[in-house]
Amino acid sequence: LSRIGDELYLEPTEKGLSLRAVNSSRSAFASFLFAPLFFQLYEPGGPTPDTECFRCKVHMKSFLGVFRSLPSLEKSVGKCLILLKPRTNRLVLQLHCKYGVTKTHNLAFQECERLQAVFDTQRCSSRLCAPARVLADAVVHFPPTLAEVTLGTGPGGKISLRNYVEDEAEPSKTMVTELWLAEDEFQSVTVSSGSYITFCLKEFRGLLTFAEASNLLLTIHFDEPGRPVVFTLDDPVLEVHLVLATLSDLESSSPLPATNGASRLPTPADDFADDLESYMVALETSGCEGASGGPPSPTFPLCNLRAAQSDPEEQEVEEDEDGAVPGTPPHKKFRSLFFGSVLTLGSPIPAPTQEVLAEDSDGEC
Template sequence: MKCIIAGGNVKVLGRAVHSLSRIGDELYLEPTDGGLSLRTVNSSRSAFASFLFAPLFFQLYEAGSPQPHSELLRCKVLMKSFLGIFRSLPLLEKTVEKCLILLRPRASRLVVQLHCKYGVTKTHNLAFQECERLQAVFDTQRCASQLCAPARVLAEAVVHFPPTLAEVTLGAGPGGKLSLRNYVEDEMELKKTMVTELWLAEDEFQTVAVVPGSHITFCLKEFRGLLTFAEASNLPLTIHYDVPGRPVVFTLDDAVLEVHLVLATLSDTESNLQPPPTNGVSHPPAPSDDFADDLESYMIAMETSAYEEGSGAPPSPTFPLRTPHPAESDPEEEEEEEEEGAVPGTPPHKKFCSLFFGSVLMPRGPSLAPTQEVLAEDSDNEY
């Protein structure tokens, strides 16, 4: 892969890297015929972000080897190392004239060259690892609610929340109004906690098609990172969401850029038992509990069936997300399982639904790639 970024697009790339750095510790690069994709996922698999830069974004773009039937290289690098190249955005705008990104498979190096003013060239050689394709499982067409608003409106709304706030709740109220409220886990703590709630009128949004009374709770840190990028790029932000427990998808669309941010939402037992109407959007039947108990087997089965019914091309994992309903058990055992399965960095007893991530299968058939990561550890071996 070889690409050259010129002019102000270098700063746009830097903003994208800053936004991705708020989510994951590794940056996945995937050159395709449709452009260069930068992706990341957090350690708990509950947040995923993807930036796809079209070939028109670059002054020169070569996805891979010109030889026919040659497989494009996918790799990942440490986010901290890649972020260090674009850490100072004002300096990029003032001094950098163009940026060269080059993959050297034989040396396992990702070369990033910054061509600055006065003939100064800064070369960075980053070690990378080959990897499978990183892809989150989501489908915006199946979401019952959709919002579209200028990024400035949402950025001015979240600025009222403290920087240390972990989660925020987005809800649909009467008269088409929408609310943003800091999430409080225990209702008994409402009297001791300062609650900030903002109401946005329907005319402040470009598109409002939501289920009345619907609400979702998601992490604010990753959302702030996307808002910063969207506001600087002057792009409208679209929000797709469904019932609590299903992922919320934030999208940005431009002629040369496509952005997706997928966040897990806080599950709601009452909403899972009685989901609100979906305005004609039908959901396929949920898989059986046997599949829900073994997420890896469920993913394999869905991808295998898609492969057998298709035209022979490797399938893309697009099955819907769901919240597995746990079987009835002793309350003390449930508390122990929740503590053992708690996600590091999040308060305990919060039932965030982790996203299911899969790799596109190898062209030789519907079998797992040797380098595919195990996303769910076996619970049988735990003592």
């Protein structure tokens, strides 16, 4: 989780303790759900009729500082007590060590709304399942500085991993690394030949490290380019989800159909692909899961609000200015539809604001 975000979101529920993180660009989301059986004692402290489920977030570095030097902790610490104190805004971590020594850490936290990505693995058309060791041995051939990798399918159920190369790169000056994995190296393969997706390698490496150390099977759910890819780890006491944005198909000009997502979010009309904040779910202000039987909260994509509030003449001027720079390479179109702003019914829609850092130099003096 520390490889994804700078803040750790904690939410104790009846299903277990949920730890989540999201990166600053809202293009990567990870969730770890520890079942009650994972703990020796688990008391979620459920909501009362007058209160909602408690949620909070702490700085990732502060939380990691408690568990610094894991090899020594495993030898000296017998158990760890995690206690949330909403009244004092403190997350208490107690390490019960040998010889009766107890180390107590009080971390300040901030109450927050629920952080949840919107995705549905059942709607994905392609599915791969393999031991984490197989994929870890494959990505080790890529340099640590590689940002994106392309996963593709070939005839006979073969799976390829290839470093992503931009179209503008010169072939004579570009090194391409590509590996092919046979179908029998996977537990199950359900894909269509010729499909491919491109996603960030950094977060994927982090998940592989955890999955390989835990000896868990990794399942990859994906659709077409531009749809989110979902990596899952399943264990009787642990459920892990990693959702990554994928690079949209530059050759496709048609809008992507809404085939994945618990709430159907409209695709932006223009390809402001780098502005992932425009159509991603940041927070959900609804109450506890299952606490209300009403209809789901409506979604309000930020990009639609901006388009509705902008003047048509201003849009034409902006389009003319964008096209006035010849030879400008296109931006990477990482498109993610697994986030959208989910608000409670009746809540006011926040008006997006944008600070003007430089005035128009073409205006009159």
